Amino acid sequence: MVTPQEAPDYPPMRLVECRAHEREPATILFNVRKWRAPKSERYTGWLYALDQSGRLTCFLKSQKPVQGIRCLPSGNLLITIGDGLIQEMTLDGGIARQWIATGCYTDRPPPAGAIAVDTQTFHHGVNVMPNGNMLILGMEIREFDDWPESTTDPNAPRSRQRIVGDIVMEVATDGTKVHEWRLLDILDPYRITYGSRDNYWQLRGFTDTRDWSHANGTCYDPRDDAILVSLRTQDAIVKIDRTTGTLKWILGAPENWRDPWAAKVLRADGDVTWNCHQHDCSVTSAGTVLCFDNGNYRAQPFAPPLPHARNASRAVEFDVDETRLTARQVWSFGAEPEHRLFAGFQGGAIRMPRTGNTFITYGGICRRDGEPSDEAGDALVEAKLLEVSREGRVLFDLRIGDVDAGYPGYYVFRSDMAPAHLQVGPA
Numbered sequence: 001m002v003t004p005q006e007a008p009d010y011p012p013m014r015l016v017e018c019r020a021h022e023r024e025p026a027t028i029l030f031n032v033r034k035w036r037a038p039k040s041e042r043y044t045g046w047l048y049a050l051d052q053s054g055r056l057t058c059f060l061k062s063q064k065p066v067q068g069i070r071c072l073p074s075g076n077l078l079i080t081i082g083d084g085l086i087q088e089m090t091l092d093g094g095i096a097r098q099w100i101a102t103g104c105y106t107d108r109p110p111p112a113g114a115i116a117v118d119t120q121t122f123h124h125g126v127n128v129m130p131n132g133n134m135l136i137l138g139m140e141i142r143e144f145d146d147w148p149e150s151t152t153d154p155n156a157p158r159s160r161q162r163i164v165g166d167i168v169m170e171v172a173t174d175g176t177k178v179h180e181w182r183l184l185d186i187l188d189p190y191r192i193t194y195g196s197r198d199n200y201w202q203l204r205g206f207t208d209t210r211d212w213s214h215a216n217g218t219c220y221d222p223r224d225d226a227i228l229v230s231l232r233t234q235d236a237i238v239k240i241d242r243t244t245g246t247l248k249w250i251l252g253a254p255e256n257w258r259d260p261w262a263a264k265v266l267r268a269d270g271d272v273t274w275n276c277h278q279h280d281c282s283v284t285s286a287g288t289v290l291c292f293d294n295g296n297y298r299a300q301p302f303a304p305p306l307p308h309a310r311n312a313s314r315a316v317e318f319d320v321d322e323t324r325l326t327a328r329q330v331w332s333f334g335a336e337p338e339h340r341l342f343a344g345f346q347g348g349a350i351r352m353p354r355t356g357n358t359f360i361t362y363g364g365i366c367r368r369d370g371e372p373s374d375e376a377g378d379a380l381v382e383a384k385l386l387e388v389s390r391e392g393r394v395l396f397d398l399r400i401g402d403v404d405a406g407y408p409g410y411y412v413f414r415s416d417m418a419p420a421h422l423q424v425g426p427a
Contacts, residue, residue: 068125381409
């Protein structure tokens with residue numbers, strides 16, 4: 001097994017804090033990718049395992065764009081590699097199975113033995129349901145007339161636009177689609193936030209498109225057989241009935257929702273700061289909703305956004321009352337002055353089952369001229385992994401990248417938890 005210290009071409013990392021005896025007895029899995037790398041290294045990525053004592057093991061270096069990682073009940077790992085490929089990896093790095101999105105392999109042969117899923121592409125991470133099926137994110141493009149040409153000028157003209165809407169798919173391991181939920185059929189296709197006109201999909205070859213919803217995480221809620229989806233450029237987490245496909249509620253800022261969707265927006269119960277541009281969503285053992293709130297803009301068009309330098313990201317937990325359609329903020333970490341840090345993209349939050357600690361991934365911390373920024377572009381980028389107690393004590397602190405040393409940057413999509421006994425890497 002290779003440690004970062006033994007491989008100088010690996011990402012620079014610095015362990016700031018590790019109170020091992022107070023940490024969750026578990027293994028943490030996460031990816032690292034280069035930011036602003038030369039073309040020859042653009043997709044270089046690494047997968048790491050981190051044990052309770054803070055020992056790091058790099059078990060995969062790949063020239064493909066490694067993104068999401070999940071630990072399966074079998075102990076194998078489910079890896080999202082770039083747009084259109086998902087691999088089931090054994091603990092020694094072997095490939096047990098892999099799935100391709102058919103739309104990504106129209107002009108090239110798929111990997112040998114790959115299982116085809118009839119969809120344009122896969123993106124972001126994958127989740128696994130109790131029945132063994134996978135929750136996978138796809139997309140579609142539709143054209144809409146009279147769509148807003150600006151998120152800052154309410155008087156700007158409107159025109160016909162190509163809109164990307166996410167498709168959440170439940171896929172069996174043989175590639176069969178069991179269910180799919182098309183967000184453009186469920187939510188208001190004309191609602192915009194700061195970000196709904198972004199060029200995310202243009203950079204991936206889908207010309208003249210707008211990133212209306214940008215799903216980046218899913219979760220299955222077994223209590224009522226429903227699906228939660230995090231939608232970054234709707235500043236919302238939505239809950240959908242798995243059987244009927246109907247919208248159950250919307251968790252996020254109430255501005256700019258029209259009828260009939262406005263009736264599904266959760267009302268604040270007490271003092272609530274709504275999630276903005278969030279990543280990752282999960283249902284805790286207590287039934288609450290946890291996410292990583294990136295916090296970009298902290299406003300909805302056409303109110304002025306919060307300046308980058310005053311912004312902060314956080315992990316936040318909401319208690320949703322589905323009868324009253326209300327949300328109460330019951331816990332957060334990151335807004336306190338001593339912990340303020342702005343990660344404008346990527347990230348995640350996991351509630352640990354034994355200790356109640358929360359593992360937080362500040363995935364893309366951007367700085368331009370020394371100031372926080374949410375425009376990654378040519379910024380310097382680094383990441384930070386924290387484990388914090390319920391009381392907000394920092395038990396673990398790992399820094400990835402070193403912008404002070406002039407590294408262009410490294411970022412982390414999210415982290416996942418595996419059993420403590422998991423031994424990842426070559427024998």
